[in-house]
Amino acid sequence: MNVKLSRNELIAKRVAEELEGRLIVNLGIGIPTLVPQYLDNPEVFLHTENGMLGIDDVEEDNIDPNIVNAGKLPIAETKNSSYFNSAESFAMIRGGHVDVAVLGALQVDETGKIANWAIPGKNIIGVGGAMDLLVGAKKIVVAMTHLTKKNQIKIKKQCEFPLTSTRPVDMIVTDYAVFRVKNEELYLTELMPGVTLEEVKENTEANFTVQLKGEEVY
């Protein structure tokens, strides 16, 4: 099977490749929910902040409306799943017991800080677990399209949208490229298939250091 992946699938697949070793992983809504289909690491255990550890895809016939993820999509138990209340779930997140959070973002600034919960001018009436994940997960991976649907730049010098946290993320995976964040600076470390460095530069406002494979400088 050699199906051409959509932009979102391409991003999800690249994130899945990053999840090596025994890991507790929390997936945000949107592109992150596509990650599991590319995972073949049995030591990745998925955590959902509404109170469950150990998540599998569910077959249509087996849907139970009371087993859902944070996006309220139906999921299934695995052999070593457990359930817990919301305070315990966020205790896990804030307490540093989740290894990786994969999150969507509206904007990223050039220090690696993200905005993913509110848009100025609209009602700011929802935040959910975004801020908790940002301060608590050991590693944060952003999975997002490089540009908005209207082709606006999302990786900016500064976010116009309110920040989710003062903590920079660790990695940004888009349909154009992969960036790593070190000491509040962005490093372009990979280009996605068919994308040129020039295209990344044209569509990114933030400063970044190019550090593609074979160009390691630190």
Add this chain to the structure above:
Amino acid sequence: MNVKLSRNELIAKRVAEELEGRLIVNLGIGIPTLVPQYLDNPEVFLHTENGMLGIDDVEEDNIDPNIVNAGKLPIAETKNSSYFNSAESFAMIRGGHVDVAVLGALQVDETGKIANWAIPGKNIIGVGGAMDLLVGAKKIVVAMTHLTKKNQIKIKKQCEFPLTSTRPVDMIVTDYAVFRVKNEELYLTELMPGVTLEEVKENTEANFTVQLKGEEVY
């Protein structure tokens, strides 16, 4: 059967009579542990701060070393018992979910505040759950002998021993008398069998108002 009760048993029996209606009750070590044998109220549910609600006496043959109360004495489950961890147990206590705590005391002052955890001059190396119960239980009943083993007065103007809490208790049951505490003042409301008012006065340093039955003034 008309067995003469010991002083401690007399105190425990009087405390048991006080436990009416549906109640969650926590019993401290010492005299309070004698209370259950005089209880015939099926709506009293015993709570122990090491993590159990719903406690019964245990037969010698059924002792399980891993089912104990806060005094580390073996106990038994009842039909609606539950277990929980220490933080949850003290959340119940501090959060106001325990109706009555029956506690021993070393001294009581004339405002109804007690000292029951430390003796000056000795190492102060143990407090356990005493302070939590004092601030959290809805009603505090002290169950203690009126005098020390050396016949020293325990109900004093002021405690010489360090206070357990700034919160006054609600009731004091001794082998001499019953006192109620209202607005940080002591009211003698009952004399124990065979004890005279004179004897109580002689053996009590704290000021108190006499308000024996038939003498209600408030």
Add this chain to the structure above:
Amino acid sequence: MSKIIKDVNQLLREQLTDGQTILVGGFGLIGAPLTLIEELSNIDVSDLSIVSNNLGEKGKGLGKVLNQGKISKGIGSYFTSNPDVGERYQKGEIELQLLPQGTLSESIRAGGAGIGGYFTKTSVGTDLAKGKDIRVIYGEEYVFEPAIKGDVAFIKAYKADQAGNLVYYKTARNFNPLMATAAKYVIAEVEHIVEDGELDPEEIVTPHLFVDAIVQSRYILTKEGVVPVEREIV
């Protein structure tokens, strides 16, 4: 004295008054006390403050009560799930207090546990920390959050025994065990009422000392949405 109450309408009329704060369990409709919410829509009460992750969905669950104008304040983390909330907020018809979901749940736990308030790193440096106290602990910045308590809690559990011990079902657990600890009067709506001794003491999630009243669920969330069920009380 049994905690099992058959007349839910009467129970709510007895327990609810204008201006109260009500804690309502659930993550959207999952684990929401749908029967109690439905009955709330039949009761004449106003100016309620509702503590709940969401205010239901459009016209459903708490969304129905919202549209009756009974809710003057919402305390939650994700009101976005019901567009009617944003609309009322815009018109100034409802006050909202938005908290990160971890802070919402922790504050309710604190309320039930006799904790006055606590320090969390969540939201430090963001718009949601504006005006809140900051304290440095072991070199890191934390924001102060006060405990949340309610007058009444509406919770949803799976099973209750006669004493009022509760167990939950899957991810319908969510906020319910927390809210069961943090209100003066706690009403648990359950799918099954069993005899004492049928619940394993090790698996009881909410010990009975937290529960004041038990009512039988008459609305259940299924794959097809919320459906009424008829079941006899034991």
Add this chain to the structure above:
Amino acid sequence: MSKIIKDVNQLLREQLTDGQTILVGGFGLIGAPLTLIEELSNIDVSDLSIVSNNLGEKGKGLGKVLNQGKISKGIGSYFTSNPDVGERYQKGEIELQLLPQGTLSESIRAGGAGIGGYFTKTSVGTDLAKGKDIRVIYGEEYVFEPAIKGDVAFIKAYKADQAGNLVYYKTARNFNPLMATAAKYVIAEVEHIVEDGELDPEEIVTPHLFVDAIVQSRYILTKEGVVPVEREIV
């Protein structure tokens, strides 16, 4: 990579270093990780801070380790259970931090939950609140207590599955589930190791993400006291 470790002595030699803070579960000997404590007495390590409700009993449990002079600080609520603690304290051989039991347990929970500290009414106005910050919240005085965390936790559970999910036994639960959340490296001593799927997801008390290593209990508390048991690891 299995979490089940057979060579406990080697595990402790790898994980422990002088000066660490170790959280040790149990209420006296009930629910204490007796095998890990016994092995601690065979390890060359010193200047330990031990967070535990008690420091064992005289010569038993942590009492044995205490008498070896390995413990320089105790953080607990009831050291009275071991007279040797008082004696060493008198001689200035050990530092003690005495906390109300509810504060001890809440501080450990806070440590595991990413809470920097919290306000409790417990101890306000007493000798144990001396020098601590007081804050008035909704008109009542509370005392500030910082979170407690450890480098290593020794906990005792009843069963573990292969992934490391834990369930406990009766009142042997006590501090163990809290301590399992609050250390960088968590070692769970268990009586039974079962296959994944044998524990009910609803009754798991400690989800596996908290547990780093599992060892088989070789010492068990019975009516006759602590006895060695020989059991094969699954």
